[in-house]
Amino acid sequence: MTATLDGRYAQVVVDVPARRVDKCYDYIIPDRLMDKIVPGSRVLVPFGPRSVEGFVVARTAKPAVAKVKPITACVKSAPPVPEELLSVARWMADTYMCLLIEALRALVPSGTKMESSTIVRVCASDKNAAAAKLSGAAKDVFDYLVECGGSARRDQIGSDLEIADISRPISALARAALVETDTVWSPPRVRPRTVRAFCLADEVADPAAIASDLASNRPAQAAVMRVFAEDIEKMPEARGLAIPRTELLERAACSSSAIDALVRDGTLKRIDVVLQRDPTAGLNIERSEAPVLTEDQEHAVKRIAETAETGGGVVLLHGVTGSGKTEVYLRVIQHVLDRGKQGILLVPDISLTPQMIDVVMGRFGDRVALLHSALGAGERLDEWERVRTGEADVVVGARSAVFAPTPSLGVIIVDEEHDASYKQDVPPRYHARDVAIFRAQQVGATVVLGSATPALETYELAELGACERIELPLRIDDRPLPEIRVVDMRRELKSGNRSIFSRLLHGSVEDALGAGQQVMLFMNRRGFSTFVMCVDCGDAISCPNCDVSLTYHARESEMVCHYCNWSQRVPDVCPSCGGTNMKYSGTGTERIEEAVRKEFPRARIARMDVDTTRRKGAHRAILEAFRAGRTDILVGTQMIAKGLDFPNVTLVGVISADTSLNLPDFRAAERTFQLISQVAGRSGRGSEPGLVVVQTYNPQHYSVAAAAAHDYRAFFDAEIAARRETGYPPSRRMARILLRGEDESATAKAAGKIGRVCAGAEAVAGGVVDVVGPAPAPLQRIAGRYRWHLLLFSRDAEALRDVASLGCRARLTGVTISVDVDPSSIL
Secondary structure, three states: OOOOOOOOEEEEEEOOOOHHHOOOEEEEOOHHHOOOOOOOOEEEEEEOOEEEEEEEEEEEOOOOOOOOEEOOEEOOOOOOOOHHHHHHHHHHHHHHOOOHHHHHHHOOOOOOOOEEEEEEEEOOOOHHHHHHOOOHHHHHHHHHHHHOOOEEEHHHHHHHHOOOOOHHHHHHHHHOOOEEEEEEEEOOOOOOOEEEEEEEOOOOOOHHHHHHHHOOOOHHHHHHHHHHHHHHHHOHHHHHOOEEHHHHHHHHOOOHHHHHHHHHOOOEEEEEEEOOOOOOOOOOOOOOOOOOOOHHHHHHHHHHHHHHHOOOOEEEEEEOOOOOHHHHHHHHHHHHHOOOOEEEEEOOOHHHHHHHHHHHHHHHHHHEEEEOOOOOHHHHHHHHHHHHOOOOOEEEEOHHHHHOOOOOEEEEEEEOOOOHHHEOOOOOOOEHHHHHHHHHHHHOOEEEEEEOOOOHHHHHHHHOOOOEEEEEOOOHHHOOOOEEEEEEHHHHHHOOOOOOOOHHHHHHHHHHHHOOOEEEEEOOOOOOEOEEEEOOOOOEOEOOOOOOEOEEEOOOOEEEOOOOOOEEOOOOOOOOOOOOOEEEEOOOHHHHHHHHHHHOOOOOEEEEOHHHOOOOOHHHHHHHHHHOOOOOEEEEOHHHOOOOOOOOEEEEEEOOOHHHHOOOOOOHHHHHHHHHHHHHOOOOOOOOOOEEEEEEOOOOOHHHHHHHOOOHHHHHHHHHHHHHHHOOOOOOEEEEEEEEEOOHHHHHHHHHHHHHHHHOOHHHHOOOEEEEEEEEEEEEEEOOEEEEEEEEEEOOHHHHHHHHHHHHOOOOOOEEEEEEEOOOOOO
């Protein structure tokens, strides 16, 4: 995408998500738009018989084709893509095999796409004669248009006439020259919020004097002018500022007529101003002073700063839980800010965002912008604009914040870089860590990958010398890591204990509560019971759309599928055998919460999972109550497993370490080690030592044993050996081709066809790429669609993508195909 700004032509990627049009199209730039269109601009262009939105990716002096059409308009109301990010989009399209338009969409705030509707108009001169020759759906559509006065929206026609494929009859009418269509555009759904405001007219020199003159005869107008006079007295530079109507009415305690009168006589000017939607409004965040660094922290900051000063690079900050990684992040951000650059701090989970916001804003104040999914669409747009214009130079956010439009990027910090949530599971299926590395390389910025339990891929890079590894081996103030005690639940059962809690965990909770300390109980599965089973026949109640059992949620008194969201009441009789003896089995966070309330009735208990944090602000409310000591026991899923810092937590209980270990996925052991280590790290971060109780039926597994010993190296050595033996990442790159269809047989046949195409590739024949499958996916059906997959492996990333691309070109009917490069899971 090489650009020349003085070229008369623009290369445009049209916003049509189809592989056949996934390329750049040349358009001529009209003279009236010559100074407005730059790489990154969003435009409206003619495309076939319609008009579509598109992204300008370059300007060029010579088009690739002889005949080119002019650009219709430049979209002023939609934010442009910063030019620096265009190369990121191209890299994402190549690396993750997504459409270029999908990559470009990811760079801009959601909801900023222009809204369009197609208007269908009758153009026949003799409507009666035309109608007489028509039949079927075409006649119904034509008659409908005549009744509507000659025109209507296409979607409204289809809805009112209940015609599923409305394009067919409309196309037939258009070919007969009886109707014509036109695209009507309206502004994006999400755009800057403007309000009516008022400012002093240019010739007004002394509002206080005017207020004095008006006081006797027009007191309401005098009150309005006193508001302006007071602002100027407090801050002389406020003379040119506008005051929103609602604020002015409230402060002057007057009616609108007083303001309107001042506008009519030329004292005030009426203008529209953009009102900033502030996601931190109402938060009471106190500024904090930087603490004294430990020797290890000081070394880490120095080395990362040296990397930043010498053209950037990638640094793995491997620090145990509680070692002060966050303070290193803040010092590194300050270092790049002092040099006129910006910093991005990524956090993996929305539950971590409130705490990180408090820490970062406590240090940098209103220089911080937030970008994450819990914000409203308008808030995200306003924060994005603050970053793009340079008003905010520190960005805190989740995965998509890696695309923050910083004018001069200095550092990207990926906190808890091992976390699977950094990998997006819908197109474009990018990994924020890898995008961060590529983006930083393009501009000479630095990437800091922080974790107590690095991803195997990252640690392997450090082992190979591809990035620098900096260790923080000790906790702050030399506090000891918590003792981790593993309980073999098989022995608990043999001794007659069928409770959710082992005797050790139960007693430890009692001790902690008795000492006025707090407890966190972790279970990475929400709901009350993981399945409802008929005792008479043994069948579990399954989702009708997916090959998974339904999870019982007691609060809603219904069973829910966690994959397609299907829900239903628990049946009175078994749908398989008619039996009435239904048993609730398995354990989720809701059931643990109930058990805790029963076993510890005096304790104040809260639960943190997807079900309790749907409401905006719920994450912050739960965590603030826990921090303030208004909650004694916090039960939660992985939301509580990482990054949180509560000094009074001295006990962490892992209810079942086997939940992730038993999944049919090549990362199961790694996820188990990471979850145990991370949740264990929440204990003993204050003055009192911590204890962690891990309950498991597999105490001998190396992931559990290594986590209990706080020994990352032992885990890495065991797991990397297993990956090398099986050929899974990071020993080789991997791509997954997933096929989905409503017909099981057709889906299986399509998978076989893709498998044969891939197997015939030259790279496969030459042994450069290995193909495994096709086979049914571990989750064979989700949302009514059967799933088959193939796994491709290679040490050559380009060859891997070539074979995957070859397979995806096969023509399929009734089956969709998708590719995931470097998948985080193969379920």
